[in-house]
Amino acid sequence: MEFKAVVVDVDGTITFADRRLDCRAVEALRSLHVPVVIATGNVLCVARTVAKLLGTGGIVIAENGGVVEYGRVESDTSHMKECEEAFELLKRHFVLERLDPENRITEIGLRRNFDVERAKELLMEFPGIEIVDTGFAVHIKSRRINKGTGLKRVAELMGLDARDFVAIGDSPNDIEMLKASGFGVAVGNAHPELKRVARMVTMGEYGAGVAEAVGELRERGEIR
Amino acid sequence: MEFKAVVVDVDGTITFADRRLDCRAVEALRSLHVPVVIATGNVLCVARTVAKLLGTGGIVIAENGGVVEYGRVESDTSHMKECEEAFELLKRHFVLERLDPENRITEIGLRRNFDVERAKELLMEFPGIEIVDTGFAVHIKSRRINKGTGLKRVAELMGLDARDFVAIGDSPNDIEMLKASGFGVAVGNAHPELKRVARMVTMGEYGAGVAEAVGELRERGEIR
Numbered sequence: 001m002e003f004k005a006v007v008v009d010v011d012g013t014i015t016f017a018d019r020r021l022d023c024r025a026v027e028a029l030r031s032l033h034v035p036v037v038i039a040t041g042n043v044l045c046v047a048r049t050v051a052k053l054l055g056t057g058g059i060v061i062a063e064n065g066g067v068v069e070y071g072r073v074e075s076d077t078s079h080m081k082e083c084e085e086a087f088e089l090l091k092r093h094f095v096l097e098r099l100d101p102e103n104r105i106t107e108i109g110l111r112r113n114f115d116v117e118r119a120k121e122l123l124m125e126f127p128g129i130e131i132v133d134t135g136f137a138v139h140i141k142s143r144r145i146n147k148g149t150g151l152k153r154v155a156e157l158m159g160l161d162a163r164d165f166v167a168i169g170d171s172p173n174d175i176e177m178l179k180a181s182g183f184g185v186a187v188g189n190a191h192p193e194l195k196r197v198a199r200m201v202t203m204g205e206y207g208a209g210v211a212e213a214v215g216e217l218r219e220r221g222e223i224r
Numbered sequence: 225m226e227f228k229a230v231v232v233d234v235d236g237t238i239t240f241a242d243r244r245l246d247c248r249a250v251e252a253l254r255s256l257h258v259p260v261v262i263a264t265g266n267v268l269c270v271a272r273t274v275a276k277l278l279g280t281g282g283i284v285i286a287e288n289g290g291v292v293e294y295g296r297v298e299s300d301t302s303h304m305k306e307c308e309e310a311f312e313l314l315k316r317h318f319v320l321e322r323l324d325p326e327n328r329i330t331e332i333g334l335r336r337n338f339d340v341e342r343a344k345e346l347l348m349e350f351p352g353i354e355i356v357d358t359g360f361a362v363h364i365k366s367r368r369i370n371k372g373t374g375l376k377r378v379a380e381l382m383g384l385d386a387r388d389f390v391a392i393g394d395s396p397n398d399i400e401m402l403k404a405s406g407f408g409v410a411v412g413n414a415h416p417e418l419k420r421v422a423r424m425v426t427m428g429e430y431g432a433g434v435a436e437a438v439g440e441l442r443e444r445g446e447i448r
Contacts, residue, residue, distance in 0.1 A: 020254075020279035023247040030244075045269040045327065053277065055244035103269065103327075 003182055003223050004160055006214075007037040007061070007151055009169035010050055011136045013187055014207055019136070022207025026054055028214040033224040035059060037154055037165075039147045041134050041173055043103040044069065059158070064132070064141055064173055065150030066106025070157040075106050079128065079142030083108045086129045086140050090119055099137055107141035114138075134171045135191070148176025166223060168210055169194060183222070185213040227406055227447050228388040230256060230438075231285070231375055234264040234274055235360040236394035237411055238431055243360070245277075246431025252438040253278055257448040261285060261378055261389075263371045265358050265397055267327040268293065283382070288356070288365055288397055289374030290330025294381040299330050303352060303366030307332045310353045310364050314343055323361055331365035338362075358395045359415070372400025390447060392434055393418060407446070409437040 006029070008014060014025035029036050038051045039061035047060040048069070060069045067075045087108050090096060099109035116133045123131055123140075132139045147169075148162075155162045167174070167181035170190040178184030178197050186198035187209030195201045200216070202209035217223040230253070232238060238249035253260050262275045263285035271284040272293070284293045291299045311332050314320060323333035340357045347353055347364075356363045371393075372386075379386045391398070391405035394414040402408030402421050410422035411433030419425045424440070426433035441447040 015277065018279065019276050021245070021250065021277040023250055026245065026247060043269075045267075046273045049270045049273040050277070052243050053239065053245040053274070055242065 001182065001222060003034070003166045003217070004164040005035045005037065005155075005158065006032060006166045006168065006223070007039050007147075007154070007177060007181065008167075008210065009147075009171065009174050009177075010038060010040040010042065010047075011134065012170035012189065012206070013168055013174075014050075014054075014210060016206050017189070021053075022210075025207030025210040028207070028211035029054055029056060032214065035158065037061060037151075039065075039150060039167075039169075039174075039177060041109070041132075041137060041139055041147075043067075043100045043109075044073065045103055059154060061147055061150035061154055063104060063106045064139055065145045065147045065153075066141070068150050068153050068157070070154055074153070076142075076145055077106050079145065080106060082126060082129050083140045083142070086123050086126045086131075089122060089126075090114075090140075093122060094119070106145065107139055110138040110140065112136075112138050132173050134173045136171075139173070146176040147174060148180040151177050151180050166213070166217060168213055170206075183217070185209075187213075225406065225446060227258070227390045227441070228384055229259045229261060229379075229382065230390045230392065230447070231261040231263050231371075231378070231401060231405065232391075232434065233371075233393035233395065233398050233401075234262060234266065234271075235358065236413065236430065237392055237398075238274075238278075238434060240430050241413070246434075249431030249434040250278055252431070252435035253280060256438065259283060259382065261375075263289075263374060263391075263393075263398075263401060265333070265356075265361060265363055265371075267291075267324045267333075268297065269327055283378060285371055285374035285378055287328060287330045288363055289369045289371045289377075290365070292374050292377050292381070294378055298377070300366075300369055301330050303369065304330060306350060306353050307364045307366070310347050310350045310355075313346060313349075314338075314364070317346060318343070330369065331363055334362040334364065336360075336362050356397050358397045360395075363397070370400040371398060372404035375401050375404050390437070390441060392437055394430075407441070409433075411437075 094114035163182035188205040260280040318338035321335040387406040413429040
């Protein structure tokens with residue numbers, strides 16, 4: 001099968017663990033002759049900047065799927081009230097630092113300085129809400145929104161199917177995206193849970209893993 | 225003289241003309257053992273993202289000096305009312321597209337799709353306001369704020385003098401920054417007006433120019 005597009009996570013996939021961009025990923029993605037979509041848990045402004053710096057064009061998935069941009073911006077803020085209520089509850093138990101409060105509109109991002117497992121227990125009473133630790137930030141988000149739903153929407157807008165995509169990631173918040181895609185890649189440094197759902201686990205870590213996946217798929221004639 | 229820091233423009237200096245990041249600049253800046261400050265006409269969120277991806281740390285100058293971040297954010301919004309009035313006047317003559325209206329707080333950014341020279345004439349009645357075309361966007365901004373004033377403020381916050389900095393840029397909005405610095409570098413693709421105020425004009429363009437300047441200053445023992 002020849003895949004028609006690539007969707008790729010940012011932190012820990014095209015960046016090193018300290019969030020510095022890995023130029024090996026940049027070169028690999030630029031070598032592709034199919035559209036590349038950026039998918040991140042970060043806010044739209046960050047996603048757009050990454051896309052611009054990579055030169056991948058303006059198709060992005062931000063806020064773990066809550067925000068999608070293809071020509072125009074679509075955002076699903078319908079779960080924000082529940083997220084805020086969950087946040088209020090957690091605030092009673094932890095000192096929390098909210099990330100990008102002005103720019104994050106569909107979920108709540110928190111610094112990773114509290115007991116996430118305990119927080120998950122506390123949020124049992126919010127069935128629609130989940131708490132996800134990407135290794136870079138903790139997200140209080142709707143269970144109905146994720147990078148997989150974001151990928152499906154972007155694919156639809158592009159006139160493609162999510163199965164036409166190769167998806168590359170490193171973290172548990174990439175699981176639904178890899179599952180929705182036609183071919184899931186976990187970079188070498190990926191979380192074990194993501195490696196379990198991936199069709200390919202690269203030897204290389206970070207950008208080297210991205211380059212390895214692109215090279216191997218090209219060799220097989222599965223991507224241009 | 226040994227310089228203690230570097231301040232570098234983004235678009236057209238560490239990126240190509242199409243705004244794609246030039247990895248030659250990334251590697252050169254990462255090779256430095258002194259602080260690197262990002263200085264851009266773009267908004268804070270973009271400046272922060274670039275700094276994070278480069279791994280230069282969190283010292284940034286955004287909105288052409290209107291916003292400065294070093295630990296905390298400082299912004300000078302005192303000229304925004306005049307900028308808005310100037311914008312209203314221009315709107316009577318041109319169809320204008322405002323950039324980042326939610327995020328740009330100290331000046332007004334516009335798409336480059338109108339007659340800037342004619343706009344400059346129209347704004348004669350606003351003595352405190354200038355209109356600057358960076359080649360990437362047009363800025364309606366205070367004459368009292370520029371990347372030079374931003375550099376002086378950042379230097380002060382860092383316990384340095386602007387003269388301790390090497391400044392690298394490509395565009396007319398970098399003129400004051402190069403002048404305020406101890407050593408101004410214009411990359412090979414720079415605007416002739418910037419080349420006139422630079423101490424060094426590189427042969428290389430974009431990131432190759434940045435790498436050339438860093439290499440040459442290091443060879444002379446003027447930067448670590």
